[in-house]
Every structure is written in structure tokens, then in C-alpha cells.
Amino acid sequence: MGSTFFITGQEVRQAARANSHTSTTAGLAPGHIQANLIVLPSKYATDFRTLCQRNPVPCPLLAESTKPGCWSAIKSCIPSIPSTTLINQSSDLDLRRDIPRYMVYHDGELDESAEHTDLFTHWRDDDHVAFLIGCSFSFEAALCEADLAPGHIVGGMNVPMYRTTLPLNPAGVFTGGTYVVSMRVYKAQDIDHVRATTAPYASAHGEPIAWGWDAVSRLGIADVLQPEWGDCPLGPDGKELEFGPQDGGGIDCGEIVPVFWGCGVTPQEAVMRAGLQGTAMAHAPGHMLVLDCLDEVLKAQ
Amino acid sequence: MGSTFFITGQEVRQAARANSHTSTTAGLAPGHIQANLIVLPSKYATDFRTLCQRNPVPCPLLAESTKPGCWSAIKSCIPSIPSTTLINQSSDLDLRRDIPRYMVYHDGELDESAEHTDLFTHWRDDDHVAFLIGCSFSFEAALCEADLAPGHIVGGMNVPMYRTTLPLNPAGVFTGGTYVVSMRVYKAQDIDHVRATTAPYASAHGEPIAWGWDAVSRLGIADVLQPEWGDCPLGPDGKELEFGPQDGGGIDCGEIVPVFWGCGVTPQEAVMRAGLQGTAMAHAPGHMLVLDCLDEVLKAQ
Numbered sequence: 001m002g003s004t005f006f007i008t009g010q011e012v013r014q015a016a017r018a019n020s021h022t023s024t025t026a027g028l029a030p031g032h033i034q035a036n037l038i039v040l041p042s043k044y045a046t047d048f049r050t051l052c053q054r055n056p057v058p059c060p061l062l063a064e065s066t067k068p069g070c071w072s073a074i075k076s077c078i079p080s081i082p083s084t085t086l087i088n089q090s091s092d093l094d095l096r097r098d099i100p101r102y103m104v105y106h107d108g109e110l111d112e113s114a115e116h117t118d119l120f121t122h123w124r125d126d127d128h129v130a131f132l133i134g135c136s137f138s139f140e141a142a143l144c145e146a147d148l149a150p151g152h153i154v155g156g157m158n159v160p161m162y163r164t165t166l167p168l169n170p171a172g173v174f175t176g177g178t179y180v181v182s183m184r185v186y187k188a189q190d191i192d193h194v195r196a197t198t199a200p201y202a203s204a205h206g207e208p209i210a211w212g213w214d215a216v217s218r219l220g221i222a223d224v225l226q227p228e229w230g231d232c233p234l235g236p237d238g239k240e241l242e243f244g245p246q247d248g249g250g251i252d253c254g255e256i257v258p259v260f261w262g263c264g265v266t267p268q269e270a271v272m273r274a275g276l277q278g279t280a281m282a283h284a285p286g287h288m289l290v291l292d293c294l295d296e297v298l299k300a301q
Numbered sequence: 302m303g304s305t306f307f308i309t310g311q312e313v314r315q316a317a318r319a320n321s322h323t324s325t326t327a328g329l330a331p332g333h334i335q336a337n338l339i340v341l342p343s344k345y346a347t348d349f350r351t352l353c354q355r356n357p358v359p360c361p362l363l364a365e366s367t368k369p370g371c372w373s374a375i376k377s378c379i380p381s382i383p384s385t386t387l388i389n390q391s392s393d394l395d396l397r398r399d400i401p402r403y404m405v406y407h408d409g410e411l412d413e414s415a416e417h418t419d420l421f422t423h424w425r426d427d428d429h430v431a432f433l434i435g436c437s438f439s440f441e442a443a444l445c446e447a448d449l450a451p452g453h454i455v456g457g458m459n460v461p462m463y464r465t466t467l468p469l470n471p472a473g474v475f476t477g478g479t480y481v482v483s484m485r486v487y488k489a490q491d492i493d494h495v496r497a498t499t500a501p502y503a504s505a506h507g508e509p510i511a512w513g514w515d516a517v518s519r520l521g522i523a524d525v526l527q528p529e530w531g532d533c534p535l536g537p538d539g540k541e542l543e544f545g546p547q548d549g550g551g552i553d554c555g556e557i558v559p560v561f562w563g564c565g566v567t568p569q570e571a572v573m574r575a576g577l578q579g580t581a582m583a584h585a586p587g588h589m590l591v592l593d594c595l596d597e598v599l600k601a602q
Contacts, residue, residue, distance in 0.1 A: 167510075
């Protein structure tokens, strides 16, 4: 359950570093940008940047290591945002341990042999390049202000995330990748308002990519009640959804519908689908790097 | 069939203006950038820019009208390319008649009542905004130089273009859109070389989005031998393809395969799918606006 004890990004990062906070960062340090992490051998860095350029909705690139191997400093990839806005110069950043929980991939396969609360044994100081990707958590404060609080925030849970069959535009070694999406449930009549509210956050996935019950099968989502990552979906009231129409169940389709956004877990899926050789690392879905600046920085003028 | 009489973009535009050239521009003014055109009521301009940002592979935005209603001057949308590089200051541009053939849409439906060789009766000087989108013709010189000349160039035809079911990332009024793709046929063993050769042309669709016979059904292409626009597909030898494996036909799948790129006809499909109200205009597929600068300008450094 998300504690709201943390006020700043630095506080969340310090708690993650000390392993005193190892669960989701959803709802923590409200208003601060949370970022997805993917760390790749440097030989894949150019292709990954191209993957992001060709797929800016699921993979909005915010920043990357200042040089290969560097885990203590990032440079902004968004011309209008200075690097020191994302992480203050006075902050003591360590990408290898400032996230509550990590994923590690060897030759494109997830290492499930251990819980990874740091990356010390895997990170190569002469090679690995970290990339930060925008996260949909950045528009959740705006949704709350618009009286459209996501169910998982109301219920104090992690957002549900799903594999899809929607193909990424390939880039170099990154072939065969597909979108990962996050989902929030809304009343059908609120969709236009939801779309308009998240649209300005282009570097945090922007407006939804699909909505409605028919989008579930169009996206190739196996079971909307069983997300691959995060927690089970909650309705706008923060209570669990029990049936979807795809089960012949009891939800009035005209009443509430699922809404899907691009998700920054997509690069991890791309690493797996490409069978990327060597060691790649990432945040555990929903367990983000919290930055020093506010979500408003990502909002288009 | 494509005459190579024209050396410069200005010469092609003048011939189109005089209606002395009304067929495809494929292969004309070799080495010069050719651009897709879409012209929209100004109230849709912001949403269209967002559509391009969210779908840079099929919709790489090169330039737009300097102000609503303007058909005589464009401003570059690519920071590294000055506007006067795309169209020389000395050029006398008229977007309403410098393209050999146009398409006109009313309330999202194609006007097939007439051939449109100019847009005089439809263009509103107080409102319409023109957008130029990169075109895959820009990497064809590079393919030829790499000994990978596309079949339609060898055969002196227009490139085949197809509707797909691959969804665009929606943006504002632009919902329900799908990719349009262009197709060139290559030997399976040449795919890596083809991908690497077109990849640097990011503003001209870059590397392919899919390849192989299985991509035909994945993209929801009805019949690869019957493109919706352009001419029938030609093999690398410039001769007509007669069978695809999907017909149980005679092509050795290991030998030649279709390769698909994003296509700048996509905005026209988006206008139709969105049922856009008012009058929209565009080039006829394969009948492009030829610019004053060389394709190399679009090549990433």
C-alpha cells in the first residue's frame, strides 16, 4: 500500500536505497515525476534511442546516462527541460539502488532467481547505459484534480498493466516488440474528459491509445481481470471489478469501460521479444524512479 | 510512365501547374525530396500536429503553411532544416496547383465526381492549413545505390500502397485511424541490408515496419496483389508478381518477400476514418509535391 509519508522524490529514493520502502511508488511524493528505467549494454543504445523515436507513445524518452557505465548522473533528452531540473545537482543519485525493486534480464530472459532490490552485481561501470522513460503516474494528479481519480489511486493499489499484440515499430535489433499498456476504468460518458486531461502530458504517454470493452480483444489482452503486472483493476469507486462483458458478466457496458494508455514497461517487453544478448536491467513495474521535479514540467505549454 | 526529363523540383512543379504532367512523380527529379500533402480546416491543425507527433513513422511532419489559408509559403517543422532549404526563396510555390493530381474529401468522404488537377474551388484563403509529410521516395535513391533498386522503379511504375488494420495512436478528433503502407519486394537475404539502408531516413518513414509473407495477414492487408493505391507490385527484376504463397501460388517464400514501410497517405485515411467535417484536400497517392532540396537533407547525421 502506498504511504503518503514521502513528500519529495529524494525522500522516496533514499527510502528505496535503504530498502525501507520496497513496494510500489504509485501515489508516493504526489506531483513528482516518476520514471520508468531500462538499462542496456551500450552497443544497443543507438537502436534503443531509435525505438523510442519511432514509438514515442509507449516509449517517451526523458533522459539517459551522461556516459556509458554512469549510474550517478543523467542528461535530459527533452530540449526544453534542463538535466538539473529532473535530478537536482545537490541530489545524490544512484540508479543502481534508488528504485524499490528491479527486474534483471539475461539474454532476453527474466531472472526470477532472486528479488532484486539493487543492481550492484549486474551493472557494468564500463558499459551499461540507463534510459528514463515517462510514466503515466505523471498525469494522475491532473486526473484527480479533474474529479477523475483512477480507481487504483482511490483503492491505494498499483495500476494494472497488460501485454498486448499491438506491434511496436521495429528499430534495429528491436524487432517483434509489442505495446505494454496501463489501464484505468471510467464511466463511458467521462472518456472525452479523460482523453483531454491526459493529452497534454505527451512525455508521459499523453492521451489513451484505446478505450471501450471492444479494445480488450483488439489489443489482444488475454484477461482484463488478470493483468500481467500491477494489481487487479479497480472501478472508479476503488472497488474490485468482478466481471467484464467478455465473461458474459454483470457489468453494464454503457456504464464503465476500460481505458488504455501506453506504458513504460514496453521497453522490457521489447528486450524479451528481441532476445537481447547480455544483461539488461529495469525497474519492477509500478516501482519507479521518483525525480526531483513536478509533473507540470512535462505538461505541454 | 515516369519521364526523367525533369531535373529539379521546380521543373516538376511547373509541369504539374501547367497540367503537362498529371501522372505519378515516382522517379522524377531524381534525388529531390518528394512530399505528401494534407490540407485541413484550421480548427483541426492542433490535433493533426499531435497525430503526427504520436505517429512519426507513418506521419513524419516536414513542414506546414506559414499561416492559416496560406498556399504560397511553408515553414519547416524540422529544427535542423531551414524553411528556405525545402522551398527556395526564389521559387514561386502554389500548393493549390503544383502537384499533378489531388484528392478532395468532404465530411470525410472522397469526392470522386471529378479529377482534381488543382484546388482552386476548394481552398479557403482564410482557413485551410497545408501539411507536408515525408515520403518513402526519399530513400529510393539510396536503395538504388545499394544495388537494391525497388521493382517499381526498375519497371517505371508507381509504388503499391495498402490499407492496413494497424491502428494509429489516436489524437483528439483523429480516432479510428489505421496505417497505410507502401510495399517493395526483396529477396529474404537482403532484408537486413534494406532495413539498414532506409533506417537513416527517419523523416521519410525510416526502416520498414514489417516484412515477410506472414506480415501480410498481420497487417490485415486484403490482397497483396491488389493495392488500394499505386500500381501492382513488381519483383526486384521489375516484372509483375503473379502469385503469393497466400494463394497457394508459385513463389518460393524463401526467395522473395514483401517489405512494408509507413506511408504518407495515412493522413488521408485518418481524415476518412475520423469522418472529419468540412473540406480536406491531399495529393493523389504517388503524385507528390517535389521540393527544391535533395533527399540527403533528410538523412540523419
